[in-house]
Amino acid sequence: MAGSNDIALMAHLLRRAGFNASRDEVEAAAARGYDTVVEELLNPAPESGVADDLMLRYHPTYNHPGAIEINIQNWVYRMVNTEYQLKEKMALFWHMIFCAGHSKIDSGEEMGRMIQMFRDQGMGNFRELLMELSTSPAMVYYLDNCESHKTAINENYGRELLELFSMGVGMNDAFNYSEDDVKATARAFTGWNIAPPYPPFPYGRSPWEFRFDPADHDDSEKTFLGQSGNWNGDDILDMIADQQATARFISRHLYNYFVADEVPVPSWRQTPPKDEDTLVALEQAYFDSGYNITAMLRVLFNSDGFKNARYAKVKNPAEMVAGTLRMVGDHREEIKPGMFELSQEPKYMGMDLMNPPTVEGWHTGHEWIDSGTLVERINFAADYLGRTDLPGVRSMISRLMSQGDSLSPEQFVDSCADLVGCLNLTADTREQLVSHAGRGGALTHGSDAERAEFTRRSGEMFQIIASTSEFQFE
Amino acid sequence: MSTHLFGLVDVAFNYSHSVGRNEFNGTGFRNPVDMAIDDEGKVYVLNRSYENRPDGVHATIATLDEQFVGEFSKFGEAPGDMYWPTSCALDSAGNLYVADEWLNRITIYDGDGEYLRHWGESGDGPGQFNAPSGIAIVGDTMWLVDSKNHRVQNYGLDGSFKSQFGEFGSGNGQLNLPWGICLDKNGLIYVADWRNDRIQQFNQAGEWQATFGMSGSGPGQFKRPNAVCVDDDGDIYVCDRENDRVQILAPDGRFRAQLKGDHQISGWGKSKLNSNPDMIRQRTMAITHDGGAYEKAFANPCSVRVTENGQIAVLDHTRGRIQVYVKEKEPVLL
Amino acid sequence: MVSTNKDNVLVVLSLSGGNDGLNTVIPYNDGHYRDFRPNLGVPADSVIDLNGEIGMHPTMLPLKKYWDEGKLAVFLGIGYANPSYSHFRSMDIWHTCEPDSIGTEGWLGQVIKELDPNNEGQGVTGVNFGRGLPRALAKEGVPVASVGNLETYGLLTGIEGEDQRAEALDLFSKIYAPTVGGGFVSDYLRSTGTYARIGADILATATPKYTSNVEYSSSAVGQYMKNIAQTHLADLGTRVLFTTSPYNGFDTHANQAQLHSGLWTDVSANVDTFVTDLREHNASDNVVLFMFSEFGRRVGDNGSGTDHGAGSVAFALGENVKGGIYGVYPSLEPSQQEEGGNLKSSMDFRQVYATILEDWMGLDSNPINRGVFEKVPFL
Structure with missing residues (x-):
């Protein structure tokens, strides 16, 4: 049985040596x-x-x-x-x-x-x-x-x-x-x-x-x-x-x-x-x-x-787009329309694939990010992570629910951050997210209504995590 | 009179001419997927185009002697629109039926391209389908390949469900993402069993009759065959799509001939080049280099039809053109 | 940046795909035109005559009144030497003023840098309408918002419910607030996030303020021209507003008669609506609209369309524009055509840029044009 350290290391490997993976794939x-x-x-x-x-x-x-x-x-x-x-x-x-x-x-x-x-x-x-x-x-x-x-x-x-x-x-x-x-x-x-x-x-x-x-x-x-x-x-x-x-x-x-x-x-x-x-x-x-x-x-x-180099690199736009899709599980089963629009997203984030600006290539690291590309990065990842109908997101939410009948705000935030790729939030970001989660009341999922609200809040928390500066790294 | 040569009737298939050029609209085709030809040689071509050029999605009407007649429909989901068109067929009244494998519907247009109606229901139950691909119309009946349910269905032209046969698998009578379909003059049904790399023959009760071909690139072997057509002599024409050829099988399934493409520039192609003199020179240099092989060859041929007057039309997907052949029973000196 | 609505403003509409100049501003009396355009020639009696020799495409009728008022400048034979027939490359050349080497800095990115060197405009001194930043607006350290839809532009737009989204944005502000000891990259990200949010907040004020009596069409050009009007009228200090017609729409290789008419019907109507809108708000005095395309098309038609060519036409429109025809129509004489059956450009696009830069934006044009170009006296 893989422990949480093994899972975090594997998540790191699959982000770096590949384009990320769903939680199920990371654990397997x-x-x-x-x-x-x-x-x-x-x-x-x-x-x-x-x-x-x-x-x-x-x-x-x-x-x-x-x-x-x-x-x-x-x-x-x-x-x-x-x-x-x-x-x-x-x-x-x-x-x-x-x-x-x-x-x-x-x-x-x-x-x-x-x-x-x-x-x-x-x-x-x-x-x-x-x-x-x-x-x-x-x-x-x-x-x-x-x-x-x-x-x-x-x-x-x-x-x-x-x-x-x-x-x-x-x-x-x-x-x-x-x-x-x-x-x-x-x-x-x-x-x-x-x-x-x-x-x-x-x-x-x-x-x-x-x-x-x-x-x-x-x-x-x-x-x-x-x-x-x-x-x-x-x-x-x-x-x-x-x-x-x-x-x-x-x-x-x-x-x-x-x-x-x-x-x-x-x-x-x-x-x-x-x-x-x-x-x-x-x-x-x-x-x-x-x-x-x-x-x-x-x-x-x-x-x-x-x-040991966890989250020591700024994700490039291709990693952001493909990595998000792989995590949430869209466009991974049946071949369906819509891939063209998605394939333009790296360009909106400053990486026009197959057309680097010069023979010297793209400026990487923090230079991927300016106020325009940051809006694109955040909205793209947040839109997908908020889609609680997608298989990867559904699976993340059922894992959250399986942690207990009622989650404390701390448990909730830590688990959400863990599920989006074992993300390390800084202490002050974590504090803000915990206090946000606390304001939303009890995190239970006994009744259908509670499950629906739990699902909504999970999606929202994933979206907020996608908007953090921590999520820009991999 | 034909004679026999090495055990087969010595019929020749001679290239006649081509129609079309690559174009998103007007006098050309863009990633055409299927065509239907009426008794007068009027041809309806379905253009699939691709996602970032939805303006290329429509049907073109032209003639086999390369007169442009018009175009109709557009990309979309509204009644009369096309999304992922796959196949088309004409009924005896000259109406065109178009299968759309994303919208899961059959749309009917009149011979001028005016939208009439549509039918179809998504699902895997009787009378439902998932990704209709090939369609063939005989009299008041439509045979439809329900590709993702790995079966063939029979409908009235109004969409009333009659029967179905086939299931997923690789045994005789089983299908794996089948695509094209046709019937011969005796009513036997031929299905391009696409992912099994073979053609299967059924009777109208859906009983398996014969299997032709296997995976490979040799004579009588196929790599993802997607369309099939049978002429009045019983010869079977197969678009052996990923082998970039059309194979012709004798009625008993033996390999008779293969067509690899013999294209000569068409009238529309010429007018395109005439306004681009630099490309005339580039093309000439290229022909000097490869002897013209590239332009002649089929690239993913996707539809084959035999016309009333015996022409064999092959829709050449990647190159946006139709190559027309003639089956010569009398000897013709090339 | 302190702004008054009297700062001069430049609006650019890029016509993507290579507009057929020959059928836009038509030398309708030229016999060669008839010879080379047997299938696509616009009948002489339908063109909108400009000077007895050339005239505009009939679908451009909504622009005729600006011509009559003397507010529409028409540039003939515009292009550059050794033309590229690649959409991407030629657009890059127009965007970067670098025809010989590959440039990364956009001419308008440099304009924004000059106008707002300390980034006091909170990222809205220049705004692009459309997804992804065109190279014209690219320059390191110059934040430019790319607005896909002004009405919905912002951060975390996927969060449903107004209260929830407001709360999430509040949270966003807190987690991007400056901190001590985070290091260079972390500080950079936090300040960039804060910029992004402030810029979005500023732009979000534009649409609620806007009221108008005019109606733009629902096409992409119509909606973006409306967004440009909304942003200009909101008086946010935006000096450069850029948009592009639907990608490669003007690439009329076939069926051109119908397509090209549709394109110019759309562009003309929405440009007219735009100017009318600004006039009704008494906000047109300080605006110049510039329209161009990356190249023209071959002289000869190909049966039903035209293929990539060179020397074309461009337009400037505004209250301060001195209307008229600038430059000479390149000869259609076969021996005068350029290699490949093209019009030989008779005016460099950077001549028009030089005028805009010097006489409208008040900047030195040479560094941006990367050379000295004679101005065209339309401003």
Whole structure:
């Protein structure tokens, strides 16, 4: 039997390594044990994780969706429904680092395919992932590698590959690479291009295909990080993958995403990480495993640094939306209309999925929140948590009732906070909520009328908890 | 006269022409799901579109020689509206019946698209249905696939319930989220048993007669077949949807041929490109690259109908067009 | 911020989807127009003539009186060099004034920052009507409310019962009250929550105060123009009010004759109602309304519609606007068209922004436009 500490730890794991879970799922997972669940998360099957055939049937645009909105809709559906939660969480992780945006790419399907690539490769070998990224037609176009030629290089991809996708500008106040390394990288990737696709009219675009044009590749000698040779792009990737800086960069991103909010990336060169020990362990796992991301995640989820970092991160909008839906149990059974509107909610909260503001991605942590996005976050979560007809909420209320014939205001508030994900309320928030609960009179559920009132007050308390600043964290 | 070749009558299925282009309204189709064709070649196409483009949800009326006639209905729940249209069929008076799998109702329009009436009741009891998908009309009777109850029902055209058969399962006569339906000239019923990857044949009493196909992508195998049609020779046409092809089976169920799509640009398609000269060039470059394969191919073909004059029309869901074939009994030199 | 209703106010209506400029302000005497628009040409005798050469679409009749009064400015050939045909990208360019690189700061976000640098407007100096903040209004540290529906806007709107909700909001105020020793992020959240509540409270006062004799239509444009009027008339110190017509509605790839007429019937009627509303309240003097779209459409029709194009038209309307036609109509001559069958833009949108910024909002336009652009003398 899982104790309350086990349940709180499991709730934490499922929020971080997935998009949250219902209380029933948290308790079932806690009963299986932390180590078992970590391994389940780390070893998803190669299959889709959602019923693709049903999606094709009821949302038939699921087949080669051209419009960006459908691709976003499908993604949010997947966050809420996939059996393989960590795989999806990693797809979002890489999207937030390997940023490419629809406003330039202008093909929803290519954005969807890029996310699928992150889903398929995001927990594997990092060097292979960089290869997939460098041959992703959407990225080739987004960062202008198709405009980089033997006779005239365009440095955009070469620069961002080093600066934002692998090594980072520097660490410990030093620089990791020089401008000459950027140029060498750009030259090595000349000829990495895209075959001509069909235009959108009149029957829809064809999927873009990567094409290597040997004649447009600069095959001459280049010096990269002090090593000289006739490097092609894949040689560069080999060297990048083997850098200490790369191990540090990926480790720090993993820490920032899964453990606790870090300072923004541009400050990493000067600002040491929050938890040096955990980073060193992640870097060690990176090299020991031959750049395997799953091996790093295994170390991460088993570290005390991770286990103790409860509510140390501001939820990103996708986590807020998918996490709330998973907890309350809406859009988790029958495929039904309404997913489009829901899939726009992260945008209203400042995260336009598949369209990050720039190649540097979103500003995370407390920067997710301003007075406009806070209204959206609170109203979204509160509206759903107040819907006492939804299965997840119903189950939470029956758990409340099962605690006794009459609940004290303290019991009521503590239990409600516990049920929405083992939330730790600050003492003054708790005091305010207890005094609010106390003003409402006895919390009993003997008669039908009392049950109805108990249900209403529970929903209202969940809504109020959803509006707290504590609920903005995860 | 036909001859035999390797045990089958050597009938050829030749591509004729295409109708349509991708468009949310007017001269094109947007994620069309089904069509019905009258004796004069007038075709009614149901456009499902998608959630953020409800303006694309309606029916288009055109002809098989690509004349635009008009469009009717709109997204919504009011009488005459469509929400998740799935299937349509014409009665002998030329009225169009449209099944809606979210609203659980059958809506009837006249041949010009004027709303007449609707019927239908949600549930799993007799005379109720949950997500009607395929419908077929013969005389004064409608055969309706009650998909989420895994059964086939028979109604009068006024909605009066007559009978039903089928249950959930994978054995003979059992169904798993069935979708399309048709009848042959002898009154045998063919059901696209969608999630079982097969076609089943029943008599009018609902007794199982035969099963054609199994899961897979080889000849005679299916991946989520959703529509079926039988011509007067008894040949069976199946939209093998997730294999992106139409398979043609002989009356005994043996594999005869597959169509993978042979599209040539239609008139509406041409006028679209003519106003976008940059895309003419892009398309030409793409054709140079892949030999035209992409544009020719079916992408989730979702409805197949044989017309009075022997044309085989295939509704090509993702590409928003109809590819028309002709069954050639006399040899035609390509 | 101390406000008087005489501070100049800018209202922007963004026509989403790419309005067909050629069928909005129509060169109806141009033979090429007839040649390129065999299916969609608007008959010469039905256009609302402006100068003997060009005229407005017949559905824009409600706007004719403003033309006659000299209060409607029409900008021809508006766009930018090397046009993007992506809705998103082109809208971003109009919103950020960054045609060459990807910009994150909106031109109006910067306007709000300049007008209210210390955020004394409690988050209502600029207000967006619609869900989600358009990039035009984005700037770090500039709070802008996005109002989906002014009548119901606020926090915890899902709590039923007026008393219960009032009590919950009271509780909200208490749990977001400043505290000691919570740390930077906690303090930030508490002050942001307090801002959000105050902003919502301020906006909530707008609709109860409002009375009017005019009737907006029930369309999204009608309701948001009404919300804009309500907010302006409530005198909350709001200087920039932004709204967008239903997403991609102007994207008339097919069946354009019917769709485009419907769109302009809706826009024209509600713009007329809006100006009439302000006039009846004696509150129109300090308002300029600017209407634009992210691009125009191809010169040639595609049978029943038109596809994404470039050089288009835009409008400004207000008591202080010097009505008239600004710029020259781009040539429809095939050899003069841009790559892809497009009108070549003859006026940069930032020229109009420069006028609005300098002559209406009293700001230096160069930093916001990221360059020097010659003004168009319509104010």
